Amino acid sequence: MLGIAMETFAARGYGKASLAEIADRAGLTQAGVLHYFHSKANLLTEVLDLRDATDIADLGPDRPRGLTFLRHLVDTVRHNAEREGIVRLYAVLSAESVTDDHPAQAYFRNRYAGLREFVAEALTEACALGEVRQDLDVIGAANAIVAVMDGLQVQWLLDPDAVDMAASTECVIEALVGRLRA
Structure with a gap:
């Protein structure tokens, strides 16, 4: 789900990316997406956190x-x-x-x-x-x-x-x- 949201935000920007499109691509309803993330803004925050977590993991402990x-x-x-x-x-x-x-x-x-x-x-x-x-x-x-x-x-x-x-x-x-x- 976060990967799909990441791709959609990257392609369309936050304003033009719709929860409906993200949900459809993930095989969920909008209500299903909102169940997990509560809002489009929270979904964006989770996507950005995933990006940072990936980069930090690549850096290693030191x-x-x-x-x-x-x-x-x-x-x-x-x-x-x-x-x-x-x-x-x-x-x-x-x-x-x-x-x-x-x-x-x-x-x-x-x-x-x-x-x-x-x-x-x-x-x-x-x-x-x-x-x-x-x-x-x-x-x-x-x-x-x-x-x-x-x-x-x-x-x-x-x-x-x-x-x-x-x-x-x-x-x-x-x-x-x-x-x-x-």
Whole structure:
């Protein structure tokens, strides 16, 4: 059921995805879907939680530290290139979430804050490990890395043959790290 909802939200966005279509594709009635999820907004939340749980499970129990975490981000992007539906879901819903009263707005606000925090923490660790200069603007660098990754996802979705997300992400991170080592 969550897989079907994920595909539908990814293809149509939250506003245009209907519970009727999701229910029909899952072989249920709308009442059946609502029995399990109580509302379309709750269904969306469960889909987003499933996406996060999958990504966290892929990371394993120990997050890489310092620049190793940035290399992990490149691996994540490479893996995302094999999961178009998940990437589309994230891109569509994150863009939609900037609208008033969108049910996923708080989720994406928190998600971006968490991503920036993870990247900033890794860059702070890299400073402490002597991998990069101590005077690094970790917040600015973290914002830039997250923005590049998201922007590349949108470009890749629109023209997958023209954009190699992993190579481009690696290029930007290597350029940033090279600048920070100087």
